[in-house]
Amino acid sequence: MNTALRWxxxxxxxxxxxxxxxxxxPDEPAPVVEDTTPPVVTEAAPxxxxxxxxxxxxxxxxxxxxxxxxxxxxxxxxxxxxxxxLSAHSAYLAAHSTARVTLEGHADERxxxxxxxxxxxxxGNSAMGLMSAQGARGNxxxxxxxxxxxxVCRVSDDxxxxxxxxxxxxxxxx
Amino acid sequence: xxxxxxxxxxxxxxxxxxxxxxxxxxxxxEIISGNPSALPIAIVPFQWQDARPQPQTGVAEIVSxxxxxxxxxxxxxxxxxVDRPHxxxxxxxxxxxxxxxxxxxxxxxxxxxDGMGHELVYQLFDVHTQENLLSQVTTVGEGDLRFxxxxxxxxxxxxxxxxxxAFSTRIAYVTATGTGGDARYELVVAxxxxxxPQTVVGSxxxxxxxxxxxxxxxxxxxxxxKGNSAIYVQEVATGARELVSSxxxxxxxxxxxxxxxxxxxxxxxxxxxxxxxxxxxxGRETQLTQHWAIDTEPTWSPxxxxxxxxxxxxxxxxxxxxxxxxxxxxxxxxxxxxxxRASVAPDxxxxxxxxxRGNEYRIAVWDTESERFTVLTPGVLDESPSFAPxxxxxLYATREGMRGVLSAVSADxxxxxxxxxxxxxxxxxAWSPVIR
Amino acid sequence: xxxxxxxxAPTADTGAAARMNLRRxxxxxxGPLGLSLGVHLLIALLVVLGTINWKPFRQxxxxxxxxxxxxxxxxxxxxxxxxxxxxxxxxxxxERxxxxRQRELEAQxERxxxxQREQALExxxxxxxxxxxxxxxxxxxxxxxxxERERKREEERLRQxxxxxRVRQEREAxxxQRxxxxxxxxxxxxxxxxxxxxxxxxxxxxxxQRxxEAERKAAQAGRIASLEDEYEAAxxxxxxxNWLRPPTAQAGLRCTLRIVQIPGGEIxxxxxxxxxxxxxxxxxxxxxxxxxxxxxxxxxxxxxxxREITFIFRYDGD
Numbered sequence: 001m002n003t004a005l006r007w008x009x010x011x012x013x014x015x016x017x018x019x020x021x022x023x024x025x026p027d028e029p030a031p032v033v034e035d036t037t038p039p040v041v042t043e044a045a046p047x048x049x050x051x052x053x054x055x056x057x058x059x060x061x062x063x064x065x066x067x068x069x070x071x072x073x074x075x076x077x078x079x080x081x082x083x084x085x086l087s088a089h090s091a092y093l094a095a096h097s098t099a100r101v102t103l104e105g106h107a108d109e110r111x112x113x114x115x116x117x118x119x120x121x122x123x124g125n126s127a128m129g130l131m132s133a134q135g136a137r138g139n140x141x142x143x144x145x146x147x148x149x150x151x152v153c154r155v156s157d158d159x160x161x162x163x164x165x166x167x168x169x170x171x172x173x174x
Numbered sequence: 175x176x177x178x179x180x181x182x183x184x185x186x187x188x189x190x191x192x193x194x195x196x197x198x199x200x201x202x203x204e205i206i207s208g209n210p211s212a213l214p215i216a217i218v219p220f221q222w223q224d225a226r227p228q229p230q231t232g233v234a235e236i237v238s239x240x241x242x243x244x245x246x247x248x249x250x251x252x253x254x255x256v257d258r259p260h261x262x263x264x265x266x267x268x269x270x271x272x273x274x275x276x277x278x279x280x281x282x283x284x285x286x287x288d289g290m291g292h293e294l295v296y297q298l299f300d301v302h303t304q305e306n307l308l309s310q311v312t313t314v315g316e317g318d319l320r321f322x323x324x325x326x327x328x329x330x331x332x333x334x335x336x337x338x339x340a341f342s343t344r345i346a347y348v349t350a351t352g353t354g355g356d357a358r359y360e361l362v363v364a365x366x367x368x369x370x371p372q373t374v375v376g377s378x379x380x381x382x383x384x385x386x387x388x389x390x391x392x393x394x395x396x397x398x399x400k401g402n403s404a405i406y407v408q409e410v411a412t413g414a415r416e417l418v419s420s421x422x423x424x425x426x427x428x429x430x431x432x433x434x435x436x437x438x439x440x441x442x443x444x445x446x447x448x449x450x451x452x453x454x455x456x457g458r459e460t461q462l463t464q465h466w467a468i469d470t471e472p473t474w475s476p477x478x479x480x481x482x483x484x485x486x487x488x489x490x491x492x493x494x495x496x497x498x499x500x501x502x503x504x505x506x507x508x509x510x511x512x513x514x515r516a517s518v519a520p521d522x523x524x525x526x527x528x529x530x531r532g533n534e535y536r537i538a539v540w541d542t543e544s545e546r547f548t549v550l551t552p553g554v555l556d557e558s559p560s561f562a563p564x565x566x567x568x569l570y571a572t573r574e575g576m577r578g579v580l581s582a583v584s585a586d587x588x589x590x591x592x593x594x595x596x597x598x599x600x601x602x603x604a605w606s607p608v609i610r
Numbered sequence: 611x612x613x614x615x616x617x618x619a620p621t622a623d624t625g626a627a628a629r630m631n632l633r634r635x636x637x638x639x640x641g642p643l644g645l646s647l648g649v650h651l652l653i654a655l656l657v658v659l660g661t662i663n664w665k666p667f668r669q670x671x672x673x674x675x676x677x678x679x680x681x682x683x684x685x686x687x688x689x690x691x692x693x694x695x696x697x698x699x700x701x702x703x704x705e706r707x708x709x710x711r712q713r714e715l716e717a718q719x720e721r722x723x724x725x726q727r728e729q730a731l732e733x734x735x736x737x738x739x740x741x742x743x744x745x746x747x748x749x750x751x752x753x754x755x756x757x758e759r760e761r762k763r764e765e766e767r768l769r770q771x772x773x774x775x776r777v778r779q780e781r782e783a784x785x786x787q788r789x790x791x792x793x794x795x796x797x798x799x800x801x802x803x804x805x806x807x808x809x810x811x812x813x814x815x816x817x818x819q820r821x822x823e824a825e826r827k828a829a830q831a832g833r834i835a836s837l838e839d840e841y842e843a844a845x846x847x848x849x850x851x852n853w854l855r856p857p858t859a860q861a862g863l864r865c866t867l868r869i870v871q872i873p874g875g876e877i878x879x880x881x882x883x884x885x886x887x888x889x890x891x892x893x894x895x896x897x898x899x900x901x902x903x904x905x906x907x908x909x910x911x912x913x914x915x916x917r918e919i920t921f922i923f924r925y926d927g928d
Binding site for chain 2: 794
């Protein structure tokens with residue numbers, strides 16, 4: 001195999017990989033490509049696993065940057081894949097006693113509005129329960145349910161509904 | 175019934191019939207079922223005796239539409255009305271018999287004595303007996319001609335069915351326009367046929383669950399304007415309002431008692447949604463339910479003795495009832511996977527619900543006596559049923575593409591009509607009581 | 611289509627002018643050409659004639675020159691003679707050669723002139739053809755435009771015609787409809803009057819017959835039983851058909867309606883009697899079920915006619 005051909009194959013493969021990369025979902029932060037240029041700040045980059053470091057809120061590698069969790073239809077059980085997200089925020093709250101969080105519960109459009117208000121609250125409560133058990137104090141957490149009133153997506157299909165069944169972790173104080 | 179029994183009965187019947195003419199000089203004939211049909215009626219276009227220009231939509235047309243929407247009447251098409259009498263002497267009853275109508279309405283619109291409004295003079299006749307069943311004058315103010323037409327429809331409806339009409343009532347509903355920071359929610363009140371919408375309250379935060387007071391003067395609703403749900407009661411005419419509940423957790427699903435002195439509501443201050451009844455005078459609250467389930471959407475029976483509500487204590491949402499003074503909840507709807515948001519008919523017997531099956535939601539009516547459901551609407555995202563104050567129709571929210579719209583369906587499900595409403599996503603209709 | 615030359619195509623006028631110039635130039639060039647051709651022909655003729663006659667004269671001249679010496683070597687004389695002969699032949703050959711060359715040149719010139727003439731003619735022909743083609747094209751275009759305009763005008767005319775026809779048809783239809791309605795009304799009225807008269811006649815007839823046959827009835831009891839069944843079935847059918855049951859009628863409905871009819875079948879009274887668990891709309895529908903009829907079946911049932919009939923209206927759900 002000559003060098004030119006080798007280069008061609010390499011470029012093609014690189015392009016194919018770039019094309020195959022998953023489209024970022026609008027609700028979840030897109031995976032950020034590693035920045036090759038060295039940071040201008042002299043300070044060292046935060047350790048993404050240090051959930052007490054507030055800089056990690058904007059660090060896509062840290063779980064602290066994830067502030068929405070999703071639920072199954074008519075369910076309020078926090079799915080296992082979202083438990084680490086709640087743990088990370090619990091750790092932050094445990095370390096910062098003045099930080100405050102509102103857990104906003106939401107439902108999809110199916111079913112009646114008032115029942116969905118109840119469902120949204122139940123989801124918020126189930127997130128709150130887990131966080132309390134992991135060190136967040138009761139006075140740091142508030143649950144508000146919006147039911148189906150604030151959808152992030154307005155199409156009547158499964159994909160859209162799954163994005164609307166959620167709890168948003170909103171910091172009112174850090 | 176087996177064939178054998180049937181035959182025996184037939185023989186018995188024949189024997190009886192054979193014996194009858196000799197035994198009595200009288201004949202008895204059984205008429206079974208007949209033809210299901212609405213009442214055939216002709217609303218003759220009203221005579222316009224006014225110097226002011228005639229509005230595009232005539233009084234007779236509004237009356238016809240109202241009666242048709244109820245599903246009980248089959249008004250003759252205007253183009254089939256070949257004879258247009260305006261007074262009793264001019265009616266040729268034979269013609270109307272041949273046109274196969276049972277009833278005929280004639281009338282005139284003329285200026286009111288004060289010169290401002292209108293007088294609607296109208297009469298209703300039985301085509302067969304030629305009897306004058308109704309002869310009335312309705313006076314309405316300037317610009318209220320539509321309202322006058324609804325009053326005429328009400329009177330005809332009541333004369334012929336024995337039940338007060340509900341056409342001159344009003345409806346409340348919520349509209350949503352824009353998204354994100356531009357979102358705007360409005361609580362709107364309009365005529366029962368959707369005309370003449372007026373915004374009662376607007377907010378950038380969600381509004382929901384409007385409920386009328388029994389006198390039709392106030393509206394209770396839920397607003398998120400403070401960041402969390404809160405219940406307000408507002409005077410429709412003046413806009414004056416009062417904060418009723420804004421505690422921790424959910425403050426939702428307000429419903430006035432039939433006497434207007436109490437309000438059933440949903441509060442989750444205990445950690446999960448429960449039904450409470452609050453005395454509006456004293457502010458005293460009684461907790462009606464106590465269960466880890468979601469208990470919400472309370473609504474009163476017409477006699478005020480029972481509160482119906484939605485609960486998922488059995489796993490899926492169903493309608494339950496509890497004595498309004500407190501007691502043990504009892505399940506009401508016994509079939510279907512998802513039944514929620516009850517609206518009780520004025521007869522206290524029928525209960526309209528939003529019924530879910532898979533991803534499809536329809537309006538269905540539960541008959542508490544026969545313990546059976548009748549599905550009224552085709553779906554697929556129908557919700558918020560609200561019975562007309564006379565029980566003849568159910569108003570509900572449905573979807574048209576991405577947009578929510580309102581429709582009215584006759585209580586038997588035979589006639590369905592979309593209401594002409596303002597722009598935006600329209601939801602959560604509430605039918606006002608009859609305003610006397 | 612290819613253009614003969616780049617640049618804008620010449621208009622018809624400038625094309626004609628160019629052709630005129632060409633023709634004039636041709637004529638002016640043809641004069642000298644003819645002259646030169648004539649002169650050349652003359653020279654050629656002279657040369658040819660000259661060469662034909664010269665040959666015998668020129669031969670003896672070198673012979674005379676050779677007899678000046680008395681004593682000469684014969685071989686030398688022979689040689690000299692041969693030499694002179696060779697020279698003369700050479701000169702002759704050269705002259706012939708020059709002549710031939712001259713002729714050839716002449717012919718070539720002639721061919722050249724001919725070719726040029728032909729070329730000019732060909733060009734002229736081509737030009738004429740091109741012109742013709744261009745004119746035809748222009749004409750075609752004009753024709754096309756004219757046809758297009760004509761077509762459009764025709765279309766517009768047709769459209770207007772259609773519109774007019776439509777309006778006329780509509781007007782006619784409306785008029786027809788009006789006449790039809792009037793006619794229908796008249797017919798309805800007439801039919802109703804005729805029916806009423808017929809019924810009165812029938813009623814009178816029936817009454818007469820009833821009286822005439824009153825005595826015979828008792829004797830015919832057996833036959834009447836089956837006729838009675840038929841009578842009942844006929845009535846049941848017509849009343850059932852005419853009962854427009856409203857949606858508010860509930861399953862379990864029981865209503866008794868009592869009617870009184872006179873011979874001929876005309877109903878003179880219809881009342882809900884006894885118990886009726888129907889609502890107002892249902893009750894009305896029941897009374898209307900018989901009132902909607904002009905008359906109950908009568909003809910053929912005179913023998914079994916009943917003045918009073920009780921109907922029991924039932925509905926037990928669909």
